[in-house]
Amino acid sequence: MTHISVTVDGTAYEDEVEPRLLLVHYLRDRLGLTGTPIGCDTSNCGACTVELDGVSVKSCTVLAVQADGSEVTTVQGLAPDGEWTPLQRxxxxxxxxxxxxxxxxxxxxxxxxxxxxxxxxxEEVRRALEGNLCRCTGYQNIVRAVLSAAEESDGSGATGERSAASAQEVTA
Amino acid sequence: MIPPAFDYVRPAGVEEAVRALADAGEDAKVLAGGQSLLPLLRLRLAFPELVVDVGRIPELRGVREDGDTLVIGALTTHHDVVHDPLVRRHAGLLAQATEAVADPAVRHRGTLGGSLAHADPAGDLPAVALALDAELVAQGPGGRRAIPAREFFTDYLQTTLAPDELLVEIRVPKRDGWGFRYEKFARVAQSWAMVGVAALVRRDDGHIAEARVGLTNMGATPLRATAAEEALAGAGDAGAVARAAESAAEGTRPSRDASASPEYRAHLARVLTKRAVLAAAGMG
Known part of the structure; x- marks a missing residue:
């Protein structure tokens, strides 16, 4: 067993883990953070994507021991006060x-x-999401949502209505 | 899927890592970013007794200049390679090809040294290392040695690295002024290359003075398209490039799998060589 210290969604944990334990299993089975699903188990689908020290990683392809000393953010840590981020909205x-x-x-x-x-x-949104598969093939609205969130965070004062309209135009 | 059990050490420095490898004999695997090793472990295609995690050795990370050479730490992630100003300036082919590796999350973890040491002929970077004439520097108990890329890859997933050697840096000759293009043909986004072609072209007076062409997934190891390279020397227009590219598959032994026959791969090598060289030469 190997000792790890890891902060997940703002909470610090100390644990003894087997070196072979995958980060996604640690999150789900040990910490009960089942908001991060396991999709393919082969590093393909991206369903298990979390942030490790501020960058996206596939948590089925990281060992829990590799996260020792690191900060993990899962989807459950995005809205700690219950207030959705622009992207979630x-x-x-x-x-x-x-x-x-x-x-x-x-x-x-x-x-x-x-x-x-x-x-x-x-095009850049589609490239950035190439490691994430939607088996429902619902990509059009996913791309629209990311573009819409980008506009909303823009600070240019774009209203929700305006950003919605131009997001529609993008794929029209 | 759950990897088999293994012992785990995380050395703080290169010498400690080499000692751990030497003590373990043949049953140790090096873990860098884990983007090749963890899939193998999960599928139980590898059963190391010891995993040596070099992921926290700071001196293995980063890019620096050494005269006419770029020195890239083996642990430098794909993401960092893509965004490094020195790499972009002096080894644009490497930056471009690295951006074609897998997807952003994998590129955050995966490393240049890991990709090369894994030696998958379907990986994008081994053929690029060949085309660039990179040198791979390994450290073992007896010190360091530099291995030319053309001698490094010996067979499918096999290299000349000894079990007690650690790949520490990749030395890439600067190719300022050379045109470049990595053409990757894959069935779906983020998948392995069915075939890839890495082209570097030096032009002189409107002609191709020298072309270097690396092939991804055209055999058990990455290969150079030497016949095409020779035929490309002196090519002055798109027609000459197209004729030279016809010999791109000579001497290769591409595999057959669910997505392509050897004949189709040979066809792809010819077509992609033409495209890559035309783009690299600015003749497109």
């Missing part, structure tokens, strides 16, 4: 989900994109 308003299974990973991957590139083009 945009997913809700643009209906960027069907079954919802890929949604946590989509949110975490999109957050990563908007941090590096606050004003992405539709």
């Amino acid at each position: 945009a997913f809700h308003e643009r209906h960027a989900l069907q079954c919802g299974y890929c949604t946590p990973g989509m949110l975490m991957a999109a957050r990563d994109l908007l941090r590096e590139n606050p004003h992405p083009s539709p």
